[in-house]
Amino acid sequence: MSSSLPPTPISPTAPSVGARRKGPRVLPTLPLSAFTPPSTGVGEQFPLPPDPNTIHPNSVIDAHVITPSGNLSNWHAEIDEALKGRLGGAVLSLHGATPGEVESVISKASASETPILALLVPFSLDEGAPTDPPAYLANPGQKPQIVLSSTFTTNTPAAAEALKWALDKGFSIDIDVQSNLKDNDSEWEALEDLFAKAMPHESDSSVPRPKGKVILSNILPPPDDLHLPIVKLLTHPTYQAYQSHCAALSLYSNVFVKFIPPSWGSPTPPTPAPTAQMAISPVDSPIDPRDTQDKKEWKRRIKMYIGPSLEAFGYARIIYGSSPSPFTRTKSNAADWYELARESFxxxxxxxEGVDAVFYGNAQLVYGSASS
Structure with a gap:
């Protein structure tokens, strides 16, 4: 019988193992709250997270209410109970209105019981800089503020020319992104290239900064497929592209994103009214026990998209609105979306402070006064 010993196992520090490593392991980061010592009032337990049902904005500006006629009766019927005592104003989208209809809404806006901060008026990027703009585009500083509303589908020289004209004139512009960002990375790059051509000040300090701001819609959250499980979405190329391109767009300091109901092929799930037998306590769970399975799924997915947007734009450049993109078939009740949006944050x-910025302060900054 041989008395030889088996070969010594290779040390984990041996070069053959080290060579297989791609680099230092990236450790997950934890919030500072994870290192906060326990409160003496709760024994050995860490403090519980705040109850989402207690976090409400002090005031709300709805920065996306689609009403070509300027009539707010349907919107009021939806939000009166949810926002009772919190409503600070609205921004009306006159999508589909003719120049004559726009003039009519402008003349009546000051008489509205709800403060109208701004009117989003139709404007085409595809037609280039206007040579004979409507009369209401003669004064960017009028009240309520006139904000241009357009769509982005393709990057063309005319679109860059029109966007530069608008910003240089002092107009802010809402851009509804309708290109296929979900399945085509080059569409993100086309949007970034449009901004590079229309806003050269970010790369050339000798170029004057534009007076207007850009507000992007339909990217927070972006169109998505609810059938794709969240665990797969985390590592999916479209989600990784979303993260990196949000960061790229945020480099333009006058670009904001609008937080509106997404195009997910399903109506916004409602929040059932509480019942006498249903007590909502932060001790039990930070999640509202009234949530349906659909609502829980929506909130999980929404929070996945809020995260990269917050990393890129911060709380100071996200603006709340209740109407979905008019170019989708999405149905959403304004009160349901408010609850879903508020709870997700x-x-x-x-x-x-962050909730107040998203639901009120940022809209006040962008729409409440003439661009400077």
Whole structure:
């Protein structure tokens, strides 16, 4: 019988193993709250997260209410209970209105019981800089503020010319992104290239900064397929592209994103009214026990998209609105979306200052006064 010993196992520090490593392992980061010592009032337990049901904005500006006629009766019927005592104003989208209809709404806006901060008026990027603009585009500083509303489908020289004209004139512009960002990375690059041509000040300090701002819609959250499980979405190329391109777009300091109901092929799930037998306590769970399975799924997915947007744009450049893109078939009740949007931010641990910025302060900044 041989008395030889088996070969010594290779040390984990041996070069053959080290050579297989791609680099230092990236460790997950934890919020500072994870290192906060326990409160003496709760024994050995860490403090519980804030109850999302207690986090409400002090005031709300709905920055996307689609009403070509300017009539707010249907919108009021939807939001009166949800926003009772919190409503600070609205931004009306006159999508589909003719120049004559726009003039009519402008003349009546000052008489509205709800403060009208701005009117989003139709404007085409595809037609280039206007040579004979309507009379209401003669004064960018009028009240309510006139904001241009357009769509982006393809990057053309005319689109860059029109966007540069608008910003240089002092107009802010809402751009509904309708290109196929979900399945085509080059569409993101086309949008970035449009901005590079229309806003050269970011790369050339000798170029004057534009007076207007750009507000992007239909990318927070972007169109998505609800059938794709969230665990697969985390590593999916479209989600990774979303993260990187949000970061690229945020480099333009006058670009904001609008947080509106997404085009997910399903209506916004409602929030059932509480019942006498249903007590909502932060001790039990930070998740509202009234949530249906659909609503829980929506909030999980929404929070996945809020995360990269917050990393890129911060709380200071996200603006809340209740109407979905008019170019989709999405149906959404304004009160249902408000609850879903508010709870999604609250469950991410957003503090009061951040909630107030998203639901009120940023809209006040962008729409409440003439661009400067």
């Amino acid at each position: 609250a469950e991410l641990g957003t503090e009061q």
